[in-house]
Amino acid sequence: MMEAPVVNVGILTEKAVTFILNGDFIHTQTGHDLSGVQHVLWVDGQIVFNGRLYQELFFEPVSQDASFDLKAVTIGVHFHWQRNEDQRFRGSLYMRTSPEGIVTINQIDVEEYLTSVISSEMSAEASLELLQAHAVISRSWLLAQMEKRIQVDQDDRKYQSLYCDNEQLIRWYDREDHTLFDVCADDHCQRYQGITRASTPKVQEAIRKTRGEILTYDGEICDARFSKSCGGVTERFENCWEPVPHPYLTTLRDSRESGFPDLRIEAEAERWIRTAPEAFCNTHDPAILGQVLNNYDQETTDFYRWKVEYTQAQLAELIHRKTQINFGEITDLIPLERGTSGRIVKLKIVGTRRTYIIGKELEIRRTLSETHLYSSAFVVDKEGETADGIPQRFCLTGAGWGHGVGLCQIGAAVMGAKGYGYQEILTHYFPGAAIERRY
Ligand SMILES: [Zn+2]
Numbered sequence: 001m002m003e004a005p006v007v008n009v010g011i012l013t014e015k016a017v018t019f020i021l022n023g024d025f026i027h028t029q030t031g032h033d034l035s036g037v038q039h040v041l042w043v044d045g046q047i048v049f050n051g052r053l054y055q056e057l058f059f060e061p062v063s064q065d066a067s068f069d070l071k072a073v074t075i076g077v078h079f080h081w082q083r084n085e086d087q088r089f090r091g092s093l094y095m096r097t098s099p100e101g102i103v104t105i106n107q108i109d110v111e112e113y114l115t116s117v118i119s120s121e122m123s124a125e126a127s128l129e130l131l132q133a134h135a136v137i138s139r140s141w142l143l144a145q146m147e148k149r150i151q152v153d154q155d156d157r158k159y160q161s162l163y164c165d166n167e168q169l170i171r172w173y174d175r176e177d178h179t180l181f182d183v184c185a186d187d188h189c190q191r192y193q194g195i196t197r198a199s200t201p202k203v204q205e206a207i208r209k210t211r212g213e214i215l216t217y218d219g220e221i222c223d224a225r226f227s228k229s230c231g232g233v234t235e236r237f238e239n240c241w242e243p244v245p246h247p248y249l250t251t252l253r254d255s256r257e258s259g260f261p262d263l264r265i266e267a268e269a270e271r272w273i274r275t276a277p278e279a280f281c282n283t284h285d286p287a288i289l290g291q292v293l294n295n296y297d298q299e300t301t302d303f304y305r306w307k308v309e310y311t312q313a314q315l316a317e318l319i320h321r322k323t324q325i326n327f328g329e330i331t332d333l334i335p336l337e338r339g340t341s342g343r344i345v346k347l348k349i350v351g352t353r354r355t356y357i358i359g360k361e362l363e364i365r366r367t368l369s370e371t372h373l374y375s376s377a378f379v380v381d382k383e384g385e386t387a388d389g390i391p392q393r394f395c396l397t398g399a400g401w402g403h404g405v406g407l408c409q410i411g412a413a414v415m416g417a418k419g420y421g422y423q424e425i426l427t428h429y430f431p432g433a434a435i436e437r438r439y
């Protein structure tokens, strides 16, 4: 069996790091055997370790069962649940200096990394087929990140991700790439906590059964996106991010049926969103939803179709705060452009003081909710209009959860439960893509 590649995962950047070597490690620069508690300090751009100065430090495990602990790692950076935690890792420990401090990197076998990531991202209730499909997607994403770092900016088609003037703000959000390592350990990339938490036997099995498998299209690794629920039809890549079509991130009906209306047409979108057509992701089954939603508490099962209501005062205040633009009272929300899943790409906000256009989907979802609206596939009902035409209530009826591009997680969970194999799940959501084994 060919060996899996090694991934460089950036865990933290700090001015001082305390770590514990459990078992024997070799400090490769000095050839010394080391174990137990160690401290490093960042001083004037150099790393101080045991009284000597270094630009980088490398600790390699000597035995199979050796691990190392990093003290007080911040997890959930910028999220409401941010906290510090000691974390345990297998593989090698690599530290290098940077202008911000000591960058601490874990070098680890790709398959071990994936076992950890899928164990913390997916529910323990998930079916084997769903886990296998996810393993292939995560591996594709990971190998693509590793390739990208090797190619170092030979890609000159950089698109501006923000257009802003007096009439409109059109922006999309994509991850910035890292330069000192392949992926970070936080939600920005995929949450990775080493072996701090035990991996589940089912995840280990899913990783083992798909070892080395990735999705490719025309020989290139697929940018395999996924979201919670497409809402019945998936969205095209370019309607959410930069204007580069990916043939395997196209629009398709999330069902055995293939025909569907052109949801870019307002009347068709309206009819589609106000009804709940049959689809793999059209489910209220808590057992299925629990496979995809970690710690699912069943407060709602309304993800396929949902409703959100605001009073005039609530909506006007929310939009003012989010956009930093005073619209006065809101008189209308008008979809100007919809994507192929019915998601609004450009929304016109009409107020008594001014009018402004926002997009793409994530900007719209952030503007119309304290956190994120489930999706931008919605229709608007205005209620209780005053004599001068000011609605007193706005009711949004929507479809799906997330950007809707690529694999639909709730749909994939249903497919898994219905007996579809992981290859069928993947080729359903990524048409034309091949499953290729790299090692
Ligand atoms: Zn990252």
Ligand SMILES: [Zn+2]
Pocket (backbone or CB within 6 Å): 229, 230, 231, 232, 233, 254, 279, 280, 281, 408, 410, 411
């Ligand atoms: Zn779906």
